[in-house]
Amino acid sequence: MLGLAPFQPLSDPQETPTPQVKANSCWSGPALILGLCLPQVVKMTSSDQERAQFLFVKALASRGRLEAVTQQMGYHPQYLDSFLKMQHYLLHMDGPLPFACRHYIAIMAAARHQCWYLVNLHMLQFLRVGGDPQWLRGLDFMPPKLRNLNEINKILAHRPWLISKEHIEKLLKISEQSWSLAELVHAVVLVAHYHALASFVFGCGCEQEWLDGRSILKSTLPGNQCFCESASGNSCNLELLRINRKRSLDSCVELESLRERIQRIHLETEGREETSNDAEETSFPKGGRGSAIGFGLFFPSDFDGEIVRATDLSCYVQDPDFGYQDFARRDEDQTQLFRVQDYSWEDHGFSLVNRLYSDVGHLLDEKFRTVDGLQSNAMAKRQGCESSVFKRGIWNYIHCMFGIRYDDYDYAEVNHFLERMLKVYIKTVTCYPEKTSPEMFRRFWKQFKHSEKVHVNLLILEARMQAELLYALRAITQYMIS
Secondary structure (H helix, E strand, C coil): CCCCCCCCCCCCCCCCCCCCCCCCCCCCCHHHHCCCCCECCCCCCHHHHHHHHHHHHHHHHHHCCCCHHHHHHCCCHHHHHHHHHHHHHHHHCCCCCCHHHHHHHHHHHHHCCCCHHHHHHHHHHHHHCCCCHHHHHCHHHCCHHHHCCHHHHHHHHHCHHHCCHHHHHHHHCCHHHCCCHHHHHHHHHHHHHHHHHHHHHHHCCHHHHHHCCCCCCCECECCCECHHHHCCCCHHHHHHHHHHHHHHHHHHHHHHHHHHHHHHHHHHHHHHCCCCHHHHCCCCCCCCCEEEECCCEEEECCCCCCCCEECCCHHHCCCCCCCCCCHHHCCCCCCCCEECCCCCHHHHHHHHHHHHCCCHHHHHHHHHHHHHHCCCHHHHHHCCCCHHHHHHHHHHHHHHHCCEECCCCCCHHHHHHCCHHHHHHHHHHHHCHHHCCHHHHHHCCCCCCHHHHHHHHHHHHHHHHHHHHHHHHHHHHHHHHC
């Protein structure tokens, strides 16, 4: 998306306590509502800080808002660069799936973990790219082809080892509602991405901060300097600010148009169907603070609050009682261990993804390699081991929870180098992210700096995503050669 040159690994910074966002006086109206304030970056070297600021400005100008996830990942600018490029490619570049379907699949995936932050974010994006507002009523109102993806979404979110070539065959051979292989690979990457991103959102406290109407980082640049002032004298930043102000005004016009469009469709639907008195109460009132729609959206009557908000996620979740089950406690006849020596990302998954969904394999591989290359010397030193040993312990522990084993790894190292409370945190964020509390983030391994906690959550995100991809891509490969 950004076309940026890769950054050098981030050195261990000095840090400030976890702060809270406040509005800049120079931003008002629509710009402020869309979250157009730059967070304070942790105290880094000037070059690292400039890198993070540049990425923030690019994200700001591109999207019209600076999301909490971007703020958190800004602790590691090199990773943020690769993450934004890959996510932009998935959502906005040419690909097998229509743009609206991509955002709806993101909603479906995030809803499995009750992630309000991601669901609401992609509801807005879904409408912006022309998605049918009727789909937002829930699974019963979306096209059967998308509804058929529910089973794979559910399995990958909680027990990916259960996915088989039969699931793939069912999607590829359903008459008019069949998926192509390219479409399915695109969908699988989206599903895995948003399951893993939900873990990051909960793990770093973005979800609770969003529900509280706050963000987890301080506003503006070091010294509480207004972003507009800090950009003075910098023609690049000033130009981006000019573009961003224009985009924020365009966003307001666009959002108002979306609200009118939804209202019109809703009223047309009411004209065709008999509605009860209860249903009538959910239609758009002529005045008041906001307007509610019967299918789980909330639009404010002005721009002083959230632009769009889901009020119920159950309509996007099928079989809500289906959840993670310890792989070690499964029925022995269900499945066998997944041995990386037999099917790996490097030797099998990468080439399959690239063949069916051009270039995304390279972007995913860059992201996996980038997170592995992030510096973690301080964390590892506390445990008396090398950085690579510490990171591999976390990565292999996450894969182990999903039944993926490495024959060349001694799993006794997991218990040796990862203390119990850290393992509890990692398992919760990986397997039950919706049960993660902000208190867990603040308290786990108190000697961790904030950027180190974010680093651990980046490892969780990437390890979980790769685990889901390995199972799904192996099932696709088995279908193709059967």
